Amino acid sequence: MARVKHEILLLLCLLCGHIYAQNNLDISPEAFQILVTQVENLSKLVEHQNGVINELQDKFKFQENLNNELMDRLDQQERIIEDLSYKLVEHDKHRSSNSIPTGPKTTSNNSASRQKDVKHLRQGIIRKRQNPSTTVAFFATITKAAEDNLGIHQNLIFEDVLTNIGNGYSNHHGVFTVPVSGIYLLTSSVLSRHGQEYWAEMVVNGSPIARLNGYGTDGRHATGTQTAIVFLNKGDDVAIQNYINVDSFWGDKYSSFGGVLLQEYEDNSPPAVIG
Known part of the structure; x- marks a missing residue:
């Protein structure tokens, strides 16, 4: 930023020097002040x-940190599953060694079945981490000079x-229709x-969040x-609306x-809120 300011001031000095270097030209103090104001x-x-730009970079960094946190939680869940699997196997072994055989032995079969179920669960977690089933992202701007007199x-x-990955955003109505249920990061920046x-x-199904x-x-x-991080159901509508007065943007x-x-999330059940 300092470099840009320096280049602008240098440009102003060169321009002023060029003007005064011309013997047949003159500039009034009023005109010079207007020029200085325009440069400022x-x-x-x-x-x-x-x-x-710095604000957008901070938002993307925040999103990256959040994604890393989610990956860490998946790793933690996998370790918990491995620990539970080990405890179940040890528990079955202990029961088998202390029980009196009075009928058909089913403990070893139960243990093998549990190990198989845990293995499938772990594989499912790994596949979900490595191959995300859905990607949804959108970003749009207002390019015309102004949005005037919005009701x-x-x-x-x-x-x-x-960007419109998942084809959820409509630039005809200014509405993002949620294609899959899940946790979303939403952001908006509006200039007066x-x-x-x-x-x-920022509204979801007409209700402000x-x-x-x-x-x-x-x-x-x-x-x-x-910036909002919210759980949205498939089919929800998200938009940025004017309210209170008839305003321009x-x-x-x-x-x-x-x-x-x-x-x-595969269904419309939001995760539990802790806190």
Whole structure:
């Protein structure tokens, strides 16, 4: 960022030197001040862009850490299964050595059956880890200059789709329809029009789960962001909506909406909440 500012200031100095070097040209203090203001605004815009990039990098790093944590939990479950398998075998051996034979021996058969079941369970866990059954991810931005005068509870349309794995996002309605049940990471960043305030919310089936706000003061823009990690059922609808007032939003790729499947579940039963 410092390098960009330095290059901008250097460009300003060269431009001013070129102007004053021309004997047949003159520049008024007012015009020079306008030029300086424009360069300062450009520097602020570059600084804002760098901030957005850093924020996205932090989100992706958070997602990567979460995926690593899930992998660690799978490893822990596998170790627990191995330990239980060993204990079951030892328990059956102990019962077999201490029991009085009064009929057909079935203990060894039960032990072999249990070992077989545990082996199949372990193989299933390994296959699920190595070959994820489903990949879902989407990311879209608003490319036009502005979304103007949106009504209350009206969807923001992020029409420029960069990623849509699983084909769950519709850029005609601004809605992500969940293709498979599971834990999802959802994120949105929305920029206000200069000198204006907006209120928006992330909704699932019309009910808000998180809200965004941006208030551009002194003629400037302001960004509101949200990230949510939630369990979603297959068929749920997710969107970013305006609410409270009839508001306007800034596009030009500053406003975005995205999500990714972290863990798939075969049914519509969410995992237990601990805490």
